[in-house]
Structures are given as C-alpha cells and as structure tokens.
Amino acid sequence: MGRMFQTIYDWFWWDRLWLPYNLTWTDLEDRDGRIYAKASDLYVTIPCAFVFMIVRYLFERTVATYFARVLGIKEKVRLRVKPNPILEKSFRASSKHPKQSDIEGLSKKCGLSPRQVERWFRRRRNLERPSVLKKFREACWRFTFYLLAFTAGMAVVVDKPWFYDLRETWKGFPIQTMLPSQYWYYMIELGFYWSLLFSVAFDVKRKDFREQIIHHVATIILISFSWCTNYIRAGTLVMAVHDASDYFLESAKMFNYAGWKKTCNCLFILFAIAFILTRLVIFPFWIIHCTVIYPLELYPAFFGYYFFNAILVVLQLLHIFWAVLILRMTLKFMTGNIVEDERSDRDETDNSEDEEEELVKNGLISNGHSMINNNHGKSD
Incomplete structure (x- = not known):
C-alpha cells in the first residue's frame, strides 16, 4: 500500500507534467538568496480559512x-405556522412545493381546506428563507473583504513591470523569485476562498448555487496550482482582475436591502460596467491571451500549460453565465423596474388578508412572531 501511494505521489509530481521540458523541481529550490513558492506553504491557508470564519462571525454580529441599524433595515414580520406533523412530514420528506393532487390528499388527512x-x-x-438582515450581513462582509483585497492586490501588482508589459510575466519563467507581498496576497486570497467553500452550506442559497461551488473549487485549484508551479505573476494578475468588480455588487446589495433603490441602481450599473470590462474584456483578451500565447515564445507546450489555461477557460465560461444574468438585470433597470439580485429567493406574498385571518382563527399560524430580532440579531 505504501509503495502504491509513493508511486502515485511520484507520478503526480513528475517534472514533465508541471514544468517546461528542460527544468526539474530542483531548479525551484531556494538558493543564492532567491526564494521560491513551495506546496507546503499552502497548508497555512486552512487555519487561515477558519480564522476568516471567526472574524466573519464577529464582524457580522457587530x-x-x-450598519444595518444605521441604514434602517427592518425585518418583515413572518407568521409562524402552527406545528402540524402531517404537513411537516410532507414538507420535509416529499416536496416543499406540493402538486395540486398532493394538496388535496393532505387536506383530507388534516381536515383542512386545500387553500389552507x-x-x-x-x-x-x-420561514426557511434567509432574512434581510442575514443577507445584509453577508453582503457587508464580502464587500469589506473584496474592497480590501482589491486595494491590496493593486498595491502588489501596480509597481511591477508585468502589470504594464504582460510579456514580463514570463521573463525567466519559472525561475522567478517569490516576493513577500505575493506570499501574503496568495495566502489571504486562498484562505478566503476556502472559508467560502466551508461556509457555503450556511450562506444564503441562490439560484446559481452549483455555479458558485464550481467557481470556488476552480478558483482554489487555480490559485493552488499557480502557486506550486510558480505561475505567481500571472496568478496575482488574475486575482486582481477578479476582485475589481465584486465590491460594487456587494455594496449594491447592501443598499438594496436597506431600500435605497436609487443608490443601489447606480452601484449596480457601476458593477455591470466593471464586470464586463474586467471579466469579458481584460480577462479573456489580455490575461488569457498572455497565458496562452506568450509562454509558447519561450517553451513548447506541456501538461501544466494546458491545465492552467483550461481552468482559466472554466472561469471565463462562468463569467459569461453571470454576464447574462447581469444584462438581464440591467435591462430591467433600463425599462424602469427595480434592480434586484435574480439569484435570490424572495418571500412569497399572500393575496388575501381575509385568508390570513382565517388561518389565525383556525390556529394554523400565530401572529406577531418575527423570525429575526433586529436588536439581538438572532435567527431561527
């Protein structure tokens, strides 16, 4: 068994897979004052992810x-349903959206009308949908991180020659020493994306849930791979481009939840412009062009070259998917509709107050119960 694992390990780290034909891993060992990235460095990102989760918990609740109180966010009163074992079992085991035939069968079992x-x-x-306060907290946390990450990312790359001349990205590759600023930029970004993946089950679930998972996994693989194979210069450019627009979206969400519709719409337009410029123009026509064309001027293509660019293409496909959603939302804005996040579920509203009173009278719901207390920030 030990020999089998050793064989797999040796095959996985085979030089010919990840490095140009005339180089080996020994060429990336520290010497003569030059420091290179090491795969073992990535272990620190896991505890970093848990630190992020703790900081996030404290940040959201303080x-x-x-800021939610300052912006006047008020929770909608949600009526609690009276426990009903038959309906609850059907809700959890069968379907949260029962068909008409199922509704009629349940009404006979419970002695209630189909409408009830x-x-x-x-x-x-x-009751299972996330509250406005929860959504605001999550958006506020992401806004803060993305804004700080973009600022830090620009500080890391803006004074480097490869920021202005992309051919410099590959000058001497992969024999390129690692800078302390690059180390911390990578560790923080990767730790943050690990924290997003770990907490995805507890975050607000959106319609693009699967695409989010794919994005997080692809990003983690891309950052980890680029670190291990010393694609650090290209990696910092990719991360900076991705952080350039997200804080506009999160700030637009915050003001949307607060009911500041005009501010939300303005920020969303800024986000749409930044997203399209960075993800649909700069990323494919500058960054991917840089990673596909320029390396071949120095080395023949190898597996690591194809793998790195394949992950970038996966990210680009996700960008196109999200761009479609953004354009749909922009169209709504231009036609006079309120811009909202199409990925979020909204509370279903009732059409008749008389029916609500009937339910209260029959003991099926209890009035006056708020699922979120703004003063304490607790949720069911």
Whole structure:
C-alpha cells in the first residue's frame, strides 16, 4: 500500500507534467538568496480559512449589524405556522412545493381546506428563507473583504513591470523569485476562498448555487496550482482582475436591502460596467491571451500549460453565465423596474388578508412572531 501511494505521489509530481521540458523541481529550490513558492506553504491557508470564519462571525454580529441599524433595515414580520406533523412530514420528506393532487390528499388527512394547506406550505417556505438582515450581513462582509483585497492586490501588482508589459510575466519563467507581498496576497486570497467553500452550506442559497461551488473549487485549484508551479505573476494578475468588480455588487446589495433603490441602481450599473470590462474584456483578451500565447515564445507546450489555461477557460465560461444574468438585470433597470439580485429567493406574498385571518382563527399560524430580532440579531 505504501509503495502504491509513493508511486502515485511520484507520478503526480513528475517534472514533465508541471514544468517546461528542460527544468526539474530542483531548479525551484531556494538558493543564492532567491526564494521560491513551495506546496507546503499552502497548508497555512486552512487555519487561515477558519480564522476568516471567526472574524466573519464577529464582524457580522457587530460591524454589519451596526450598519444595518444605521441604514434602517427592518425585518418583515413572518407568521409562524402552527406545528402540524402531517404537513411537516410532507414538507420535509416529499416536496416543499406540493402538486395540486398532493394538496388535496393532505387536506383530507388534516381536515383542512386545500387553500389552507397551500397557505401553510407558503408560510412554511417563507420561514426557511434567509432574512434581510442575514443577507445584509453577508453582503457587508464580502464587500469589506473584496474592497480590501482589491486595494491590496493593486498595491502588489501596480509597481511591477508585468502589470504594464504582460510579456514580463514570463521573463525567466519559472525561475522567478517569490516576493513577500505575493506570499501574503496568495495566502489571504486562498484562505478566503476556502472559508467560502466551508461556509457555503450556511450562506444564503441562490439560484446559481452549483455555479458558485464550481467557481470556488476552480478558483482554489487555480490559485493552488499557480502557486506550486510558480505561475505567481500571472496568478496575482488574475486575482486582481477578479476582485475589481465584486465590491460594487456587494455594496449594491447592501443598499438594496436597506431600500435605497436609487443608490443601489447606480452601484449596480457601476458593477455591470466593471464586470464586463474586467471579466469579458481584460480577462479573456489580455490575461488569457498572455497565458496562452506568450509562454509558447519561450517553451513548447506541456501538461501544466494546458491545465492552467483550461481552468482559466472554466472561469471565463462562468463569467459569461453571470454576464447574462447581469444584462438581464440591467435591462430591467433600463425599462424602469427595480434592480434586484435574480439569484435570490424572495418571500412569497399572500393575496388575501381575509385568508390570513382565517388561518389565525383556525390556529394554523400565530401572529406577531418575527423570525429575526433586529436588536439581538438572532435567527431561527
């Protein structure tokens, strides 16, 4: 068994896979004052991810909650449904959106009208949806990180020659010494994306949940791979481009949740412009062009070259997917509709207050129960 694992390990780290034909891993060992990235450095990103999760927890319940109060965010009162074992079992085991035939069957079992069953399910679905305060806290945390990350990223790359001449990215590759600023930029970015992946089950779930998972995994693989094979210069450019627009989106969400629609719409337009410019113009026509064309001027193509660019293409496909959503939302804005995040679920509303009163009267829901207390920031 030990020999098998050793064989797999040796094959995985085979020089011919990840490095140009005339180089080996010994060429990337520290010597003569030159320091290179090491795969073992990446272990620090896991505890870094848990530190991020702790900082996020404290940030959301202090700073983010404070700003929520300042912006006047108020929770919508959600009516709690009265426990009903039959309906609850169906809700959890069968479907949260039962068909009409199922509703009629449940109404006979419970002794309720089909309309009452429908409204019970609607109320029960609303109780599981994230509150406005939770959404605001999450957006506030991401806005803060992305803004700081973009600022730090620009500080790391803006004074480097490869920021202005992309051919400099590959000058001497892969024999390029690692700078302390590059080390911390990588560790922080990778730690943050690990924290997003670890907390994805607890975050607000959106319609592009699967695409988010793919994006996080692709980003982690890309950052880790570029670190191990010393694609650090290209990696810092990729990270800086990706951080350039996200803080506009998160700030637009924050003001949307606060009801500041004009501010939200202005920030969203800025986000759309920044996203299209960085993800659909700069990324494919500058960054990917740089990683596909310029290395071949120095070395024949090898597996690591193809792998790195394949991950970049996966990210670009995701950019196109999100660009479609952004353009749809921009179209709504231009036609006079309120811009909202199409990926988020919204509370289902009732059409008749008389039906609500009927449910209260029959004991199916209890009035006056808020799922979120703004003063304490607790949620069910």
